[in-house]
Amino acid sequence: MSSVTLDHVHKRFGKAKGVEDVHIHIESGEFFTFLGPSGCGKTTTLRMIAGFYYPTEGRISFGSQDVTMLPPNKRNTGMVFQNYALFPHMTVFENIAFGLQVRKMAKADIKERVERIMKLVRLDGYGERRIDQLSGGQQQRVALARALVIEPQILLLDEPLSNLDAKLREETRYEIKRLQMELGITTIYVTHDQAEAMSMSDRIMVMNSGVVQQIGTPHEIYHRPVNRFVASFIGETNLWEATVTGIEGQNVYVQVTPDISLCGSLQQASPQVRLAVGEKVALSIRPEAVRESAGADGENVVRGTVALAEFTGACVNYVTSVGPHQLRSMFINEGSAVKQPGEAISLHIPKNSIYFAG
Ligand SMILES: Nc1ncnc2c1ncn2[C@@H]1O[C@H](COP(=O)(O)OP(=O)(O)OP(=O)(O)O)[C@@H](O)[C@H]1O
Ligand SMILES: [Mg+2]
Structure with missing residues (x-):
């Protein structure tokens, strides 16, 4: 587990601004959420933490390690992408095992680790199924298992529930929270759904148009919003x-x-x-x-x-x-x-x- 610090991070895409001056310290083991409307810069910020984008300005560290320019495969983060990005032609087992094979882990160890994680996300028995034979909720859990199996220091989840129906979304919400608490893993969660953010997070960062509006506990941002935008966006x-x-x-x-x-x-x-x-x-x-x-x-x-x-x-x-x-x-x-x-x-x-x- 590791803390995450973004030190005055900016990201510009040519002339277009992505995000401006994000300055946060996320504690080790914290469940921290980026919340805001579409296009406000949530994915951009998450991608910089994962290493898929490099900041235009500023510094990112995990604990005391500066990772600003470190490639994604050297960061030990597990990421669930906004659209899952699973390999459709491969089985559940193969999808989850992929990250361990890339890391050249021994076959027997891979089997043991994948089976343990499948149990954790309640997918035991599904190893041989192809991805296109799964429901949306099951696919979502494969994506989660794939991110968790590498035993990341930091779990990054980009709107992982957006494709699920309301009931499944609620169930999976509890499941993610249970896993996070069980594993004590530092988790950064992206959503534009304020109820989801309120119910899951230790702290929330509210963003609008690339600019951080407020950082606080659900209670703080609900009862003491700093401006009209936060007051009307939350609840x-x-x-x-x-x-x-x-x-x-x-x-x-x-x-x-x-x-x-x-x-x-x-x-x-x-x-x-x-x-x-x-x-x-x-x-x-x-x-x-x-x-x-x-x-x-x-x-x-x-x-x-x-x-x-x-x-x-x-x-x-x-x-x-x-x-x-x-x-x-x-x-x-x-x-x-x-x-x-x-x-x-x-x-x-x-x-x-x-x-x-x-
Ligand atoms: N690769 C890119 N090139 C140019 N502009 C980009 C790129 N990626 C993101 N942007 C712009 O940066 C801004 C923030 O985008 P981002 O994807 O971070 O939003 P988001 O908060 O994740 O939105 P959503 O809820 O729709 O996923 C948007 O205006 C977007 O058009
Ligand atoms: Mg996004």
């Missing part, structure tokens, strides 16, 4: 523009529309935000933080009309029209009647759930 949120009208002690008063004034707390602000009277700010309010209010008046109570009601079984989701704005809210289903579109509703936005996202 669902209500983003409202407002103007600061007053600051008294810890209280921050904002005006959203002439009819909607709210009070938030100074504690709940991104470090990138400037809170001063007259400043424009973005408020991020998570749907699950909104409460139904018994009364129609009071601090942070807004009155509106249900525009959309959605019953999902576990929850009831409302979209409420509040003046020109819409407020999404989410309630655990406790058996009470679901309000219908057109009905009046009063909602309370707790002070500490208003986040100044900047």
Whole structure:
């Protein structure tokens, strides 16, 4: 196992920028995820760690070893590619054994190692099957086994679940996490699926257009996003523009529309935000933080009309029209009647759930 450090790494493709100034330290044994929309630079960053691209600028190290210009076969990383890249004409066994044969390992040792790893990914008994005779989920596990069999110091997974259906994706998600915990292997995982990132990772790096936006635990990036992009990309949120009208002690008063004034707390602000009277700010309010209010008046109570009601079984989701704005809210289903579109509703936005996202 090894830590991974990217020291001010840049990658440009001719004039086009790939990624800019990525500066991270990934701990040994950590499950670290690159998250962001398509084209934001996740694969490019992963490929530099694997050695398939060399940085235009900056340095990459594994532990204390500088690997910046080391070819991929000298790095001891196992990689699962975005499209698996399996050898379709070969069997499961041959696919998994390939990396060991290249390393000229003795036949008996290869057999022992491949069989052990097939058991680990629950593919025992499938050794003689050809790749084109496997389901998508099984192919995904062959790709994983092929990456693991070389006993890499670092496991690199590029959207390994993107071709699976929802149920299989969830199952395989647990399987990868189980393997990672069992083997204690430093794992870098690439996805554009925020739920996947949140549920699997120790820490997440959120990227947009080649630029790192935030690095933090799932809890940090969900509750303390540094900017609007992170706030809206991670989970669902209500983003409202407002103007600061007053600051008294810890209280921050904002005006959203002439009819909607709210009070938030100074504690709940991104470090990138400037809170001063007259400043424009973005408020991020998570749907699950909104409460139904018994009364129609009071601090942070807004009155509106249900525009959309959605019953999902576990929850009831409302979209409420509040003046020109819409407020999404989410309630655990406790058996009470679901309000219908057109009905009046009063909602309370707790002070500490208003986040100044900047
Ligand atoms: N070999 C290349 N030559 C030129 N431009 C490239 C090359 N590889 C990537 N890029 C560009 O770099 C940017 C980042 O691409 P990258 O493949 O890293 O995105 P990604 O985050 O992995 O996206 P996706 O989620 O779609 O896989 C894109 O604008 C892409 O067009
Ligand atoms: Mg990619």
